Amino acid sequence: MDRLGRVRWTEFAVETLIRVLGFSTIGFVALIFLFLLQQGLPTFFEIPLGNLFGTRWYPTFDLFGTLPLVLGSAMVTILAMAIALPLGVATAVFVREVAPDWAREILKPMIEVLAGIPSVVLGFFGMTVIAPLVRESLGAPTGLTAFTGALILAYMALPTLISVAEDALDAVPKSYRDAGLAMGATQWQTIWQVVVPAARSGIVTAVMLSMGRAIGETMAVMMVTGNAARMPLSLDSLFRPVRTMTATIAAEMGEVAQGSTHYHALFGIGIILFLLTFIINLTASSTIFKKRHRGGLR
Amino acid sequence: MAVFLSRRPSRFPTLPHTVSGSTKHLVLNALLFGLVWLLVSCGAQQPTSSDSAAARTIENKGSDTLVNLALAWAEEYMQLYPEVRISVTGGGSGTGIAAMINGTVNIANASRSMKPEEINAAEENGISPVEFVVARDAIAVVVHPSNPVQRLTLQQISDIYTGKVTTWRQVGGEDRPIVLLSRESNSGTYVYFLENVIRLGDKKSPLLFSPDTLLMPSSEGISAEVRHNPNAIGYDGLGYVTPDQKMLAVARVSARPYVLPSVDTVNDGSYPVSRPLYMYTAGEPSGRVKAYMDWILSAGQSLVLELGFVPLR
Numbered sequence: 001m002d003r004l005g006r007v008r009w010t011e012f013a014v015e016t017l018i019r020v021l022g023f024s025t026i027g028f029v030a031l032i033f034l035f036l037l038q039q040g041l042p043t044f045f046e047i048p049l050g051n052l053f054g055t056r057w058y059p060t061f062d063l064f065g066t067l068p069l070v071l072g073s074a075m076v077t078i079l080a081m082a083i084a085l086p087l088g089v090a091t092a093v094f095v096r097e098v099a100p101d102w103a104r105e106i107l108k109p110m111i112e113v114l115a116g117i118p119s120v121v122l123g124f125f126g127m128t129v130i131a132p133l134v135r136e137s138l139g140a141p142t143g144l145t146a147f148t149g150a151l152i153l154a155y156m157a158l159p160t161l162i163s164v165a166e167d168a169l170d171a172v173p174k175s176y177r178d179a180g181l182a183m184g185a186t187q188w189q190t191i192w193q194v195v196v197p198a199a200r201s202g203i204v205t206a207v208m209l210s211m212g213r214a215i216g217e218t219m220a221v222m223m224v225t226g227n228a229a230r231m232p233l234s235l236d237s238l239f240r241p242v243r244t245m246t247a248t249i250a251a252e253m254g255e256v257a258q259g260s261t262h263y264h265a266l267f268g269i270g271i272i273l274f275l276l277t278f279i280i281n282l283t284a285s286s287t288i289f290k291k292r293h294r295g296g297l298r
Numbered sequence: 299m300a301v302f303l304s305r306r307p308s309r310f311p312t313l314p315h316t317v318s319g320s321t322k323h324l325v326l327n328a329l330l331f332g333l334v335w336l337l338v339s340c341g342a343q344q345p346t347s348s349d350s351a352a353a354r355t356i357e358n359k360g361s362d363t364l365v366n367l368a369l370a371w372a373e374e375y376m377q378l379y380p381e382v383r384i385s386v387t388g389g390g391s392g393t394g395i396a397a398m399i400n401g402t403v404n405i406a407n408a409s410r411s412m413k414p415e416e417i418n419a420a421e422e423n424g425i426s427p428v429e430f431v432v433a434r435d436a437i438a439v440v441v442h443p444s445n446p447v448q449r450l451t452l453q454q455i456s457d458i459y460t461g462k463v464t465t466w467r468q469v470g471g472e473d474r475p476i477v478l479l480s481r482e483s484n485s486g487t488y489v490y491f492l493e494n495v496i497r498l499g500d501k502k503s504p505l506l507f508s509p510d511t512l513l514m515p516s517s518e519g520i521s522a523e524v525r526h527n528p529n530a531i532g533y534d535g536l537g538y539v540t541p542d543q544k545m546l547a548v549a550r551v552s553a554r555p556y557v558l559p560s561v562d563t564v565n566d567g568s569y570p571v572s573r574p575l576y577m578y579t580a581g582e583p584s585g586r587v588k589a590y591m592d593w594i595l596s597a598g599q600s601l602v603l604e605l606g607f608v609p610l611r
Contacts (some may be wrong), residue, residue, distance in 0.1 A: 008586050047523040056506075058506055058507075059421055059482065059483060060483045060484070060488075061491065061506065068509070097486075127519075127522065128522070132527075133528055135527060141475040141476075141477045141529050142477040142523070142527055142529065142530065143472075143514065143526075143527070144512055144523065201466070222515060222518075226512040226513075227482075227510055227512060227514070227515070228510050228511055228513065229513075230508060230509040231509070240510070241510070241512050243513070248601050251482050251484075251513070252482065252483065252484055254389055254390065254393055254484075255398075256392065256396075256484065257392065257395075257396050257415070257416060257419060258396065258400075260415075281524065
């Protein structure tokens with residue numbers, strides 16, 4: 001009894017500890033969300049909605065139009081995904097389906113190293129190398145543009161995109177490939193018409209997850225997009241500066257008087273950003289659940 | 299709970315035989331002890347160490363325009379009086395003033411005077427800020443060295459920054475688009491430039507920076523873009539203009555002389571875009587803070603010139 005009782009007791013203690021730690025994670029998320037709501041919700045009462053969803057963001061002069069910021073974030077993120085998707089899927093296909101084993105052994109860790117580069121380093125690289133290139137080769141008035149930001153973001157989103165897409169390809173059963181090849185399809189035809197479509201939902205998840213990462217990225221974006229809160233409406237806005245939601249919060253939070261309208265407005269932007277990422281992540285996980293529901297694939 | 303208990307033996311059927319109870323106990327005890335020690339040491343040490351340091355430390359925070367000058371003052375003063383410790387941080391005028399209002403710093407550096415709502419907030423916290431003018435600063439308008447434009451009137455600069463003038467040709471330069479650079483909207487330099495240049499000192503003017511203006515997070519961001527981009531126009535404190543940027547001569551109106559910013563032209567008042575720099579103390583200064591402020595306003599002024607600012611008198 002002694003020994004067994006002791007073991008039972010330590011078992012109980014360890015299990016409780018792990019349980020408390022596990023639940024505290026949920027608790028912290030809930031607390032952060034409550035804090036965000038508490039600080040940000042006053043915005044929607046302090047500022048008339050016409051002002052809040054207007055087109056002019058001059059917080060020092062009580063103009064809190066968040067529309068250019070939301071559109072700026074959306075434009076940079078979508079453009080980044082448009083660049084990252086073909087590159088990421090092609091890399092994943094190469095690593096999983098085409099590359100010989102020894103090359104895969106080298107490539108996979110290299111891709112993971114990419115994810116470890118600090119964003120401020122990428123931002124500095126973008127500011128000093130990519131921005132002048134964009135200005136000189138594309139003839140834009142300045143190199144600090146939405147496009148420059150999207151290039152950096154695409155680069156930052158690639159590691160996530162590649163590894164998740166690669167896992168999705170990995171989950172496609174070998175029998176699919178065998179069947180494709182047995183039907184007389186070439187390797188190329190098998191990959192693009194059998195394997196990649198079979199992994200489609202996993203690839204969508206990969207895009208969604210890396211999109212969630214891209215929209216929340218701050219430092220690199222702040223350094224290379226120029227931070228001009230203009231409405232990005234025409235096509236040439238791609239090669240003009242934009243201001244994103246994250247850069248706005250980061251640039252202004254440090255200098256704002258606590259409890260002021262401007263302070264609440266920044267948290268209001270935080271709420272909008274949170275909702276957007278939440279929707280994106282929800283879409284991502286719903287495709288994962290759908291996949292499980294249908295029995296392991298697609 | 300019943301399910302939980304009854305399932306346990308089947309989950310770890312061999313556990314009692316593989317790990318002896320006493321070893322596990324030891325590990326657990328060590329872990330717990332470590333945790334408690336961590337908590338106790340964190341809780342107990344902090345107040346004592348900061349208490350003794352607070353007696354000798356002057357906390358000084360605020361304007362990025364002033365930060366180099368404040369650092370130079372602090373270093374010199376600490377050499378003269380080694381028993382005093384002064385910590386200087388930047389972050390912007392608003393940050394420094396907010397910190398002073400919250401009671402976390404002794405002296406706030408600001409490149410603009412305090413706003414009425416900031417003074418109200420301070421008084422709500424039981425702090426009545428005292429203002430000192432500690433130096434003068436001129437804002438230089440800078441362009442790429444290859445830009446042929448030499449001089450502008452305040453009205454022209456205002457038209458450029460509000461987006462009325464969009465190419466350099468319209469102000470006598472090449473046929474290039476103008477790229478507007480500014481500091482972030484919370485920077486004291488931004489507010490000063492808006493009120494005194496864009497709005498030409500007219501308090502009721504509704505003019506604002508053009509939405510196309512690039513807001514750079516730092517002075518270095520502005521100078522990097524001005525150095526590299528022949529389309530750019532920027533503004534910054536005279537102390538921050540590096541030799542690889544070209545300063546423009548500025549005239550109040552086109553009939554008046556165009557003046558390049560320099561220590562002399564700011565001192566004699568002929569350069570039109572200059573301003574006082576402030577330090578705010580939380581309440582009438584006393585003790586070590588008073589001694590420091592007195593020194594800044596007398597002997598400390600000799601350092602101001604070296605940093606590209608303009609001393610008082």
